[in-house]
């Protein structure tokens with residue numbers, strides 16, 4: 407039957423395209439959206455701010471891409487680059503792991519900080535990077551964040567922090583825990599100085615970062631569907647011995663429970679930040 | 688007690704019969720009046736607090752309270768506070784500041800409670816706020832880890848001018864079991880983890896995280912509780928008197944520097 411033949415040809419054609427896409431995926435040109443399963447051309451995804459054009463899923467961003475999206479071109483002056491990872495526990499294999507990550511990610515630690523302009527507004531900006539040991543906070547992250555806060559105080563500038571973190575960095579033990587105290591104490595000083603602090607929570611923000619500077623913004627924004635919490639979902643499930651409901655600890659859930667001010671889509675983020683900074687001058 | 692391993696200290700720190708926050712509060716201070724509630728949601732029994740006197744000086748005391756048996760532990764949620772516990776603590780500490788009372792906190796928790804309600808009511812925010820506010824309270828704060836000081840749940844009442852540990856107490860980013868399951872992918876390697884994590888009073892003093900260590904008798908604080916109480920009382924009194932001599936500006940400056948340098 408003709409129809410059958412057509413169908414068969416189409417099937418063949420589809421298979422060929424699929425194979426081609428699969429082959430391209432192997433060489434890294436395509437990605438599959440893990441939410442809607444659509445295969446997306448990488449270039450297209452990046453041009454769409456790493457948001458799925460099909461379902462709107464906000465993919466995780468490297469600090470480099472985030473800075474490119476938010477900062478006026480050519481205005482980012484990095485600070486704190488000299489602050490590098492400590493190994494206070496002399497934890498076996500840790501520094502080697504860090505060296506490997508540096509090579510792989512082309513960044514030195516899980517946060518990048520600097521003074522910049524956002525739609526012409528000067529600000530101190532710290533952007534965490536989840537590709538670097540899940541954005542965990544050890545000495546270097548805590549110290550860079552604290553330096554950013556102190557730089558904002560010294561220069562009387564607003565502070566913007568993009569958070570993404572699996573929590574405190576286990577490999578640095580108690581020193582990581584103390585970064586929570588250090589950064590939060592610095593935020594207290596920033597508040598005392600009457601300066602504006604905008605905290606932006608992205609997927610995922612958990613643990614010691616949630617329980618310190620991330621939750622202390624004068625205004626707290628989040629990206630859609632970001633996972634935000636103190637305890638991780640698996641730990642909670644193990645504790646209560648049941649599955650968590652869909653959407654538990656999502657940005658929408660936090661908004662409903664009164665812990666964030668607003669959910670902002672990536673395409674509106676830069677304009678929203680600039681507007682908020684202007685409103686606080 | 689020189690040759691005792693880190694894991695042995697973990698076991699000592701967790702002993703059911705080890706004195707708990709209320710034991711210290713009742714024996715060190717006079718006229719303790721417990722105060723309840725966060726004025727918002729509930730009274731969390733995993734955190735206790737109130738007013739007392741120490742040799743006639745009015746003080747505010749806060750403590751994470753574990754039980755000494757199964758029934759007490761269920762009532763106290765095994766010393767794992769919910770957000771309302773931290774908010775009660777903050778309310779009492781702000782009250783202390785208003786009435787110029789020094790604050791003494793007793794830390795003893797396996798961690799903040801990881802439950803659904805805790806997340807719904809903002810566990811992360813509650814801890815963050817305590818840490819931030821404690822860095823700025825204009826009265827002396829002495830924090831004493833008496834048993835298990837684990838994670839942000841411990842730090843939420845452990846920002847102060849003096850951070851002190853009992854000799855067999857432990858203070859860590861999370862339990863050795865948790866650490867082992869994350870980094871060694873094997874919770875049964877907790878002993879090894881305890882050794883490597885630097886969680887004993889001696890290790891933490893070397894790291895500059897704590898100021899002082901209060902000696903314990905062999906076998907733990909309960910073996911000669913009177914002696915431990917006497918030493919601890921003296922320690923608190925001496926430090927309160929010293930800290931009260933500082934101007935408020937200097938007190939806050941020193942407290943900031945203390946955490947800034949880590």
Ligand SMILES: [Zn+2]
Pocket residue numbers: 439440441442443444458459460461462463
């Ligand atoms: Zn999609």
